[in-house]
Amino acid sequence: MKAWLYSSATGGLEKNLQLNLNAPQPRQPLFKNEILVEVISMSLNPADCKLPELGLVSKALISTPASPGLDYCGRVVATGSVVDSVRIGELVFGKLEKPTQFGTLGQYVVVTHEDCASLPDGVDPDHAAAIGTAGLTAYQSILPYVKAGSKVFINGGSGGVGTFGIQIAKNAGCHVTTTCSTPNVSLCQELGADDVIDYKATDVYKELVARGQVFDLVVDNAGTPLNLYKDSANFLKPEGRFVQVGLIISYVPEFLSERGL
Ligand SMILES: NC(=O)c1ccc[n+]([C@@H]2O[C@H](COP(=O)([O-])OP(=O)(O)OC[C@H]3O[C@@H](n4cnc5c(N)ncnc54)[C@H](OP(=O)(O)O)[C@@H]3O)[C@@H](O)[C@H]2O)c1
Numbered sequence: 167m168k169a170w171l172y173s174s175a176t177g178g179l180e181k182n183l184q185l186n187l188n189a190p191q192p193r194q195p196l197f198k199n200e201i202l203v204e205v206i207s208m209s210l211n212p213a214d215c216k217l218p219e220l221g222l223v224s225k226a227l228i229s230t231p232a233s234p235g236l237d238y239c240g241r242v243v244a245t246g247s248v249v250d251s252v253r254i255g256e257l258v259f260g261k262l263e264k265p266t267q268f269g270t271l272g273q274y275v276v277v278t279h280e281d282c283a284s285l286p287d288g289v290d291p292d293h294a295a296a297i298g299t300a301g302l303t304a305y306q307s308i309l310p311y312v313k314a315g316s317k318v319f320i321n322g323g324s325g326g327v328g329t330f331g332i333q334i335a336k337n338a339g340c341h342v343t344t345t346c347s348t349p350n351v352s353l354c355q356e357l358g359a360d361d362v363i364d365y366k367a368t369d370v371y372k373e374l375v376a377r378g379q380v381f382d383l384v385v386d387n388a389g390t391p392l393n394l395y396k397d398s399a400n401f402l403k404p405e406g407r408f409v410q411v412g413l414i415i416s417y418v419p420e421f422l423s424e425r426g427l
Pocket residue numbers: 211212213216299300301303321322323324325326327328345346347348350365370387388389390391411412413414
């Protein structure tokens with residue numbers, strides 16, 4: 167089996183990945199609810215790098231050499247005895263439930279049937295492979311908290327989670343304000359954002375306060391500015407929700423202190 171493997175992530179995961187043509191295979195036989203998938207396409211998210219880069223914590227959780235990656239699209243090779251949702255040979259996509267030694271940057275992955283869906287006709291496998299983690303995160307951080315007409319602020323609309331978030335919120339009938347850097351303003355507009363704040367050119371917090379206490383939901387995919395949560399009463403309605411998705415690891419102590427933790 168072919169797989170991109172790392173044994174250490176010192177200096178950054180991407181500098182430590184090596185293609186191995188005789189990588190260890192995922193465990194066989196399958197448990198009854200598992201599916202063996204040959205990967206066609208996968209996508210990497212920030213979490214795929216952040217965990218291995220934690221060093222000893224990562225080593226305690228994941229044996230190495232390991233492949234990173236949760237998201238995938240591929241073809242079913244074998245199924246456990248109770249799996250009837252997909253057939254051998256069918257194209258499927260999804261995400262692994264949690265990081266493992268056998269991530270999706272390898273030729274074969276074992277997934278459970280809960281984390282695997284049939285690929286709809288006409289969907290490009292490369293596109294489907296990018297949905298799992300970022301798409302689900304965006305869905306879970308927005309859809310339970312909005313209704314048609316809700317005003318949503320998405321901090322970081324041009325990234326993996328934010329690009330799904332803008333589209334999900336617009337599809338739910340929301341008004342969307344978002345942030346991104348200057349080159350990505352047109353991308354956010356094309357995805358449907360009504361109001362785009364360029365964080366490179368303006369002060370995001372001041373811009374939000376200027377819009378007033380109007381938002382029903384704030385989703386923070388960026389983790390900055392650090393006072394966004396603490397001072398959110400200045401732009402979030404009293405009954406509004408704040409969902410924290412992104413964190414910048416080096417800011418964690420300051421971030422927790424801003425939240426009184
Ligand atoms: N990917 C996932 O599925 C997932 C799941 C759970 C949690 N998370 C966490 O959520 C965070 C976002 O993930 P992602 O995949 O969307 O990351 P990403 O693709 O790197 O996107 C980051 C977003 O934040 C924006 N941004 C950067 N600096 C900013 C600032 N100072 N002010 C406002 N916006 C700023 C970026 O805009 P520009 O690109 O225009 O600079 C971009 O829209 C990460 O911390 C990640 O670990 C991700």
